[in-house]
Amino acid sequence: MAYDTMARPSTLAARLDAELRHAHPRTVIQAAVETLGDKLALVSSFGAESAVLLDIAAKVKPDLPILFLDTGMLFGQTLDYRRALAAQLGLTDVRDLRPHYQDLATVDPQAKLWQTDTDACCHVRKVLPLDRALAEFDGWITGRKRFHGGARLSLPVVEQAGEQVKFNPLANWTKADLDAYAAEHELPAHPLVEQGFPSIGCWPCTKPVEQGEDVRAGRWAGSQKTECGIHLARAPGAVADVGGDI
Incomplete structure (x- = not known):
């Protein structure tokens, strides 16, 4: 399968999505690597469902750059899980x-911004660091799935994200698919999953969920917020400034 890497991101993304929309996640990752080579990264939270995508990626390209957002407010269990x-x-x-x-000294010197403005907290701790890191890449891989609901219900397998191409290899997979793969390959679960955390972010804004609730119900519970911001559209090539010498 050959791809025109000189095509505009929107054209390339549309063509790849048409060809890969029903493909196995490994096939999607292989196509992403073939298309972008060293200009491709994978963004992972090392959260509740991360092991499956990381295992598939490791089988395709073990030296693929993995970008992990250490916000300074992650659970200790997540940091241990990331290393292991x-x-x-x-x-x-x-x-x-x-x-x-x-950035932190300017907008969150007391590390309490999450109490008053979760969007601003996510912006300084997640969006800005990721935008800077992604500047050297032409595309990236995410672990999003449609069964998470909300805006993800219409998630394509490949999409344009500003001047980059974004791959969502697990878009079509269900929770049962993830569980079956993890069991078959004996992948370790995040230690907080058995404590009722099906989706795991920063400790101040992540709660356990009740049985039958949406998988992301514990993220920013009690608010209208459903995304941290890294997957929201921004101006192509833009890295926002919060002030200070950055």
């Missing part, structure tokens, strides 16, 4: 992305 899982899967290029000190 990366070692088990043989991932050789996991990059820890942290917010710039100047």
Whole structure:
């Protein structure tokens, strides 16, 4: 399968989505690697469902850059899981992305911004670090799935994201598909899953969910917020500034 890497991102994304919309996740990742080579990264939270995508990616390209957003407010269990899982899967290029000190000093000096403005907190701790890191890539892989609901119900397998191409290899998979793959390949679960956390982010804004609730119901519970911001559309090539020397 050959791809025109000189095509505009929108044209390339549309063609790839048409060809890959029913493909196995491994096929999607292989196509992404063939298309973008060293200009491709995978963004992972090392959360409740991350092991499946990371295992598939490791089987395709173990040195694929893995971008991990260490916000400074993650559960200790997530940090331990990130180290253990990366070692088990043989991932050789996991990059820890942290917010710039100047950004935090400017907008969140007391680390309490999450109490008053969760969007701004996510912006400084997730969006800005990821935008900076992605500047060197032409495309990236995410772990989003349609069964998470909300805006993800219409998630394509391949889409345009500003000047980049975004791949969502697990878009078509259900929770049963993920569980079956994890069991078959004996992948370790995030330690918080058995405590009622089916989706895991920063500790101040992540709660356990009740049986039957939406998988992401514990994220920013009690608010209208459903996304941290890294998957929301922004101006092509733009990296927002929060002030300070960044």
